[in-house]
Amino acid sequence: MKPLNNPESCFVCRRRADGLGVGGDNAIGWLCQICADQGHGAKALDMPTPEFDRYEIAALAAAGDRAGAYLDSLTRTDLATLHPEEWTHVCRLIVTGFGDAIRREVAGAVVRDGFGKVTHAALELPVEMSHAQITAQEIEEESD
Ligand SMILES: [Zn+2]
DSSP: OOOOSOOOOOOOOOOOOOOEEEEEESOOEEEEEHHHHTTHHHHHHHHOHHHHHHHHHHHHHHHHHHHHHHHHHHTTOHHHHHSSHHHHHHHHHHHHHHHHHHHHHHHOEEEOOSOOEEEEEOOOGGGGGGGOOOOHHHHHHHHO
């Protein structure tokens, strides 16, 4: 479900919204600066909700994989054994991983109108997004 009409939160990635919005009177999709700059607002708004839901689920899975890779690098999966800083890092990886992944999913999507005409093409990913797939090795380096 697209979380529209919440001026506090980006409806694409859930970061803090930056006062930028797309849409009309009753359905405004508020955006963060990153999603606005990368052109995800109108595309995500025009995307059928079930399609957005699929990308959101894929992004959640990618964020979970990112956090799981970090836990694997610690060789501990029992969350109760984590040091508070390790737990904070797991949470950070999930939150930032979701944002990175949903932007990647929306960027790669092709949105069509009811007649099959492409209204939003797949976007070229910015260079920094091509590195969004973080390996366990990179996560170890991040946590040092
Ligand atoms: Zn955003």
